[in-house]
Amino acid sequence: MSGQRVNGHTVSRLTVHIVWSTKYRYAVLIGDVQRKCRELLIQVCDAEGVQILKGVVSKDYVHMHIEYRPSQDISSLVKKLKERSSRRLQQEFPELHKRYWGRHFWAIGFGCWSTGNITDTMVNEYLKHHRKSGNDSGNFILE
Numbered sequence: 769m770s771g772q773r774v775n776g777h778t779v780s781r782l783t784v785h786i787v788w789s790t791k792y793r794y795a796v797l798i799g800d801v802q803r804k805c806r807e808l809l810i811q812v813c814d815a816e817g818v819q820i821l822k823g824v825v826s827k828d829y830v831h832m833h834i835e836y837r838p839s840q841d842i843s844s845l846v847k848k849l850k851e852r853s854s855r856r857l858q859q860e861f862p863e864l865h866k867r868y869w870g871r872h873f874w875a876i877g878f879g880c881w882s883t884g885n886i887t888d889t890m891v892n893e894y895l896k897h898h899r900k901s902g903n904d905s906g907n908f909i910l911e
Contacts, residue, residue, distance in 0.1 A: 788878040795827040808853040850874045
């Protein structure tokens with residue numbers, strides 16, 4: 769079972785594509801700010817036990833494809849990524865603090881889409897093979 773996380777009594781491979789942007793889509797993630805943002809996101813992911821599969825820090829948004837533990841929820845994880853990077857970037861780069869005087873560096877909200885190595889069709893086909901006809905099959909059909 770390569771490529772899967774094994775922790776205690778669970779085996780998983782949970783992956784998600786997340787996206788968020790700077791407030792007002794200002795193109796401020798350039799040069800040293802962009803490099804520091806990348807560094808901070810990597811640090812937060814390492815601290816949270818999240819594996820970055822791929823990622824892009826563009827001039828006004830961040831895209832990350834990550835693998836996370838079953839005990840984590842995406843909303844809390846993105847909140848940590850945005851809070852910690854916002855605070856540190858504004859501390860280290862005073863020009864950001866002046867531009868974002870309300871202290872909100874990132875726009876409200878984010879986008880996320882689950883990813884994986886199987887499709888909905890594959891899951892449905894797998895479940896179809898476990899469905900047996902008749903009431904004595906021992907299977908309870910959820911449809």
